[in-house]
Amino acid sequence: MAHLDSVDLELLATLSQEPRATVVALAEKLGMSRNTVQARMARLDRTGVFLSFERAISASALGFPIEAFISVTVRQADLPYIKGELHHIPEVLQAHGLSGQIDLLVLVACRDTQHLFDTDARILAIEGVERTETSLVMGEVIGYRVRPLMELAHDDQ
Numbered sequence: 683m684a685h686l687d688s689v690d691l692e693l694l695a696t697l698s699q700e701p702r703a704t705v706v707a708l709a710e711k712l713g714m715s716r717n718t719v720q721a722r723m724a725r726l727d728r729t730g731v732f733l734s735f736e737r738a739i740s741a742s743a744l745g746f747p748i749e750a751f752i753s754v755t756v757r758q759a760d761l762p763y764i765k766g767e768l769h770h771i772p773e774v775l776q777a778h779g780l781s782g783q784i785d786l787l788v789l790v791a792c793r794d795t796q797h798l799f800d801t802d803a804r805i806l807a808i809e810g811v812e813r814t815e816t817s818l819v820m821g822e823v824i825g826y827r828v829r830p831l832m833e834l835a836h837d838d839q
Contacts, residue, residue, distance in 0.1 A: 760810025
């Protein structure tokens with residue numbers, strides 16, 4: 683992971699506020715040359731600072747209004763296989779490996795409760811999955827955010 687200096691943090695903060703900004707617009711706003719901004723953006727991308735350039739799209743708008751977290755307990759030796767199988771289930775939006783009693787936390791989106799039931803059954807049927815527990819998402823309390831961390835990182839410099 684790249685070491686972020688104050689210029690990187692300022693660039694990231696501007697991108698966070700204006701995610702559609704062009705390199706030219708960023709350069710103008712930051713008082714930097716277009717080439718400098720382009721080079722820094724390329725370095726940030728190369729070093730894994732940017733998680734994704736995929737536009738976040740509402741699953742509900744696509745016809746999948748029910749979201750749930752499925753806690754999955756697995757046989758550890760089968761984890762690489764299970765990861766591959768989860769990747770092939772289109773309803774799986776995200777999956778995180780955890781420490782503790784739960785091995786994986788899987789976020790899924792489904793059309794209705796029967797679809798959720800069937801999706802959970804498909805996950806449970808994967809060789810090496812020992813148990814699942816499903817919790818419906820009732821609402822998002824805090825969405826994914828990094829701006830407070832960027833402010834903290836900037837203050838720490």
